[in-house]
Amino acid sequence: MCRPLKAPHNDVIALSSVPSNFTQSVLGAGSTEEKGENARLSSFVGAMAIADLVKTTLGPKGMDKILQSMSRGREVTVTNDGATILKSVHVDNPAARVLVDISKTQDDEVGDGTTSVVVLAGELLREAEALVGQKIHPAIIIAGYREAAEAAQRRLQAISLDHSGDEVAFRADLVNIARTTLSSKILTSDKDHFAELAVDAVLRLRGSGNMDAIQVIKRVGGTLRESYLDEGFILEKAVGIGQPRRVENAKILVANTPMDTDKIKIYGARVRVDGIDKVASIEAAEKDKMKQKVEAILAHGANCFTNRQLIYNYPEQLFADAGVMAIEHLDFDGTERLALVTGGEIVSTFDDPTRVKLGECKLIEEIMIGNERMIHFSGCKLGEACTIVLRGASQHVLDEGERSLHDALCVLVQTVKDSRVVYGGGWTETQMSLVVDDLAAKTPGKRSLAMEAFARALRALPTIICDNAGLDSADIVSRLRAAHAAAPDACRAGIDIEKGTVGDMQELGIFESYKAKNSALMSATEATEMILRVDDIIKAAPRQRQG
Ligand SMILES: Nc1ncnc2c1ncn2[C@@H]1O[C@H](COP(=O)(O)OP(=O)(O)OP(=O)(O)O)[C@@H](O)[C@H]1O
Ligand SMILES: [Mg+2]
Numbered sequence: 001m002c003r004p005l006k007a008p009h010n011d012v013i014a015l016s017s018v019p020s021n022f023t024q025s026v027l028g029a030g031s032t033e034e035k036g037e038n039a040r041l042s043s044f045v046g047a048m049a050i051a052d053l054v055k056t057t058l059g060p061k062g063m064d065k066i067l068q069s070m071s072r073g074r075e076v077t078v079t080n081d082g083a084t085i086l087k088s089v090h091v092d093n094p095a096a097r098v099l100v101d102i103s104k105t106q107d108d109e110v111g112d113g114t115t116s117v118v119v120l121a122g123e124l125l126r127e128a129e130a131l132v133g134q135k136i137h138p139a140i141i142i143a144g145y146r147e148a149a150e151a152a153q154r155r156l157q158a159i160s161l162d163h164s165g166d167e168v169a170f171r172a173d174l175v176n177i178a179r180t181t182l183s184s185k186i187l188t189s190d191k192d193h194f195a196e197l198a199v200d201a202v203l204r205l206r207g208s209g210n211m212d213a214i215q216v217i218k219r220v221g222g223t224l225r226e227s228y229l230d231e232g233f234i235l236e237k238a239v240g241i242g243q244p245r246r247v248e249n250a251k252i253l254v255a256n257t258p259m260d261t262d263k264i265k266i267y268g269a270r271v272r273v274d275g276i277d278k279v280a281s282i283e284a285a286e287k288d289k290m291k292q293k294v295e296a297i298l299a300h301g302a303n304c305f306t307n308r309q310l311i312y313n314y315p316e317q318l319f320a321d322a323g324v325m326a327i328e329h330l331d332f333d334g335t336e337r338l339a340l341v342t343g344g345e346i347v348s349t350f351d352d353p354t355r356v357k358l359g360e361c362k363l364i365e366e367i368m369i370g371n372e373r374m375i376h377f378s379g380c381k382l383g384e385a386c387t388i389v390l391r392g393a394s395q396h397v398l399d400e401g402e403r404s405l406h407d408a409l410c411v412l413v414q415t416v417k418d419s420r421v422v423y424g425g426g427w428t429e430t431q432m433s434l435v436v437d438d439l440a441a442k443t444p445g446k447r448s449l450a451m452e453a454f455a456r457a458l459r460a461l462p463t464i465i466c467d468n469a470g471l472d473s474a475d476i477v478s479r480l481r482a483a484h485a486a487a488p489d490a491c492r493a494g495i496d497i498e499k500g501t502v503g504d505m506q507e508l509g510i511f512e513s514y515k516a517k518n519s520a521l522m523s524a525t526e527a528t529e530m531i532l533r534v535d536d537i538i539k540a541a542p543r544q545r546q547g
Contacts, residue, residue, distance in 0.1 A: 034537040040138070043531050044129045046093025050100065051122020053089070054082045058115045059465035060183040060497050064400075078396050080185055081403050082115030083107035095531045102523045106516075111410020112181050113516040116461060120524035123460040127453035128532055136446055138532045144443075144450020145532075149525040151439045152432035152458065153518065156422065159431055159489075160514040164419035173421050174199045176511035178408045180424050183510075185404035186397065190225050197229045197388060198405060202412040205384045209413050212340055213384040216405065218398040221370040222391035227401075230387045232361070232378035233341045235334055237327050239375060240311065242320035245366045247303050250325075250377070252359035254339045256308035257348045259293065259315045287314060294318040296350040302358050308335045308346075325364060327375060343381035411513050420514035423505035425494030426462025426477070428517050430484045433458040462495055471500045 034042055056063045057080050067088050069075040079085060086100045099121055103114045128141050163169035178195035187194045201214050217234055239245055273279055294315050297305060304325045305311075311319070311328035319326040330338065339346050344359025362379025369389060377385075388405065392398040415421065422428045433455040440451035459477055466473035476495060479502050483493040494510060496503025505511075 031538065031540045033539075036535055039535055039537045040132065040532075041129075042093065042537065043095035043534050044125050046091070046096040047099050047125050047531055048122050048129075049093075050086065050091065050096040051118050051125075054085055054103075054115050055119055055122070055464055056468060057082060057085070058119055058184075058461070059468045060188065061465075061469035062115075062184055063468070064186075076396065077399065079400055079403060081400075081407065082118055084403060086114075086118065094537060095534070098527050098531060102527045106520060106523060109519055110414050110513065110516040112407045112513070113520040117520040117524050119464060120457060120461060120520060121527045123457035124454065124524060124528040125531060127457050128450075128528065131449060131453055134449075136449060138535075140446050141450045141453075142529050142532055144447035145454055145525060145529060147443070147447065148436045148439060148451040148454035149521065151435050152454075152521060155432050155435040156428060156514065156518055156521065159428070160420040160422050162420045170419060171199065171203070173419075173511055174202070174412055174415060176509040177411055177415055177421060177513055180510050180512055181408045181411050182404055185407070186400045187224060187404045190227075193225060194227070194405060194408070197227070198408045198412055200229055201386050201388060202409060202416060204386050205413065205416070207416055208384060209417060210384065211409060211413060212337060213382060213386070214409060215337060215385075215387040216390060216402050217369070217374075217387055218390045218392070218395075218402060219370045219372065220392065220395055220398060224390070224392050224397070224401060226391040228389055230376070230389055231385075232376060232380055232387065233338065233385050234367070234369075234387045234389070235306075235327065235330065235338065235375040235377070236372070237330060237334075237375055238373050239366055240316045240320065240326045240328065242317070243325050244303075244323060245325075247325050247364040248362065250304045250359075250361050250364045251302045252304045252306060252338070252342050252344055252361065252364075252377075253297065253300050253302035253347060253356070254306050254335060254342070254344045254359055255297070255347045256335060257293075257350075258309050259290065259307065259311050260309075290315055291318060293350070294322075298322050298324065300350065300353040300356055300358065304364055306330055306335070306338060308332070338377070341380045341382045341385035342377065411516060414515050415513045418513075418515050421511045422514050422517055423492060423494055424510040424512040425496070425503075425505050425508070426465060426480060427492065427494040427505050427510075428512070429458045429461045430477075430480050430493075431488070432521070434481070434484055434488060465495055465497075469497050469500075471495075471497075476500075476502060 057065060062080060064078055064080045065085055067077040067079065067085065077084070077088070083103045083106070086103045091097055091100060099118050102121065103118045106114045106117045124145065131141050132138060163173050175195045178198045179191045182188060182191040182194055205213060215233060217236065271282065302324065305319060306327040308330050311326050316326055335346060339359060342359025342361050345357040347356050360381045361377045364375060364377050367374055367376045390398050390401050390405070392401055436451055436455040436458065440448040440455065443451060459481070462480060463473040463477050466476050480493055480495070483502060484491045492504050492506045493502045494505040496508060
């Protein structure tokens, strides 16, 4: 018979007589525990510190940060991207880690809005801290925040615009979104150029959303404006000696195979021969093996052979004799991308040509970018394939340029999937804050205080954007609020950063993706809720090894 799992009643009575510091002895040696108010305070402080760290980078006039690695290379990164900054700082505070994670998730999901999400969560926590100070229980704050977030989300949905039916208007939306995303980044001075470039690249994907088909090549030299979009695929490699420099109607065998049977690979291996002619015969036998391999490869009928590994001189010569272009030592990324865009498969055995799928493209030729030779594959089987060649004065500029472009490409791919857009420049935040204020006015009880706090946190975003631009935030944000309150449905007012006033977002072309805004709102609320629920932080030391 099974014994009941429940402990007998008298055990419970025995536990209640345990002294209050009992938990200390439950936790292993070296473990620490923060309880109640202390735990909450340390969460608030940690999370707000992280939000303050990236706060100054928010908006088109936000500042950049220099990140310097303390390890040997002392590598320097100059960036404005919230996710990049947060990824590179090591934080010990658990609540701060939560914010770092939401920023990373935002980066993976939509690519943009990685600063906004952390700043919003920080502001929500700052407001919550004040409410806790007024002796409002976290559970009430959470309930109020949740209702407020739902109302804000409903409003966001209602005010989003969708032009997916009209191709021209939708393209204009995409260009505007790209310009807005790029306007807070290094590419801002050439944002029109890069916005067109990013939209062209994304529209080539025809909705597949496969960003791997867009390759970004960075080459130091020239200026950012000289960057361009190239149809096809570019490989940063050179053609082997004596081989054709141009191949039309190419059939490409993408391989990952060792060609070096001419080396005795086992170090220290000794081959004893009784005459110099035998050495020659070993060499001949090895050469013969290589020749057989090259013949097996040639039997596939490809006129271009690319290998992940080295090809070496003798096989290279054999390929040259057969009129086949051979390209050696591709990197992993290059090999996989080439296989993807030409529709081929990566091959490592060559016994049965019928089972091998060759890649195809119309033309392979050598080109020059800056003063470097590269190989250009055009008319690829995967018509989506394209390459963005970034030029710039230094590697740091190029790296930040690539990150910014990546943000724009990600947002555009998401917008092609979900075509809804909203105005930027504090428009959505003001709209949402108004409905939340409305809800607070109609809600009896302390929850309404939490809702008011939520609306204030939303308005903090346009305030910070103005502050970062050196504008009078109190004046602009209050005017923005008044304009929206006067005509909530028809108002298109947002911050005009250049003039330092309130401007028409439609005319200024400041658009953002609905998905980015929605996910920032929801992630920030969820993270805040999670942090608010904490009343105990236990840090357990790793168990000591015995013996
Ligand atoms: N020209 C502009 N005028 C006014 N506001 C703008 C303009 N361009 C962008 N914004 C606003 O700036 C905010 C975005 O700033 P920013 O790009 O620095 O941060 P993010 O997108 O949250 O994070 P990140 O780009 O680092 O991932 C948005 O709220 C957007 O509406
Ligand atoms: Mg941005």
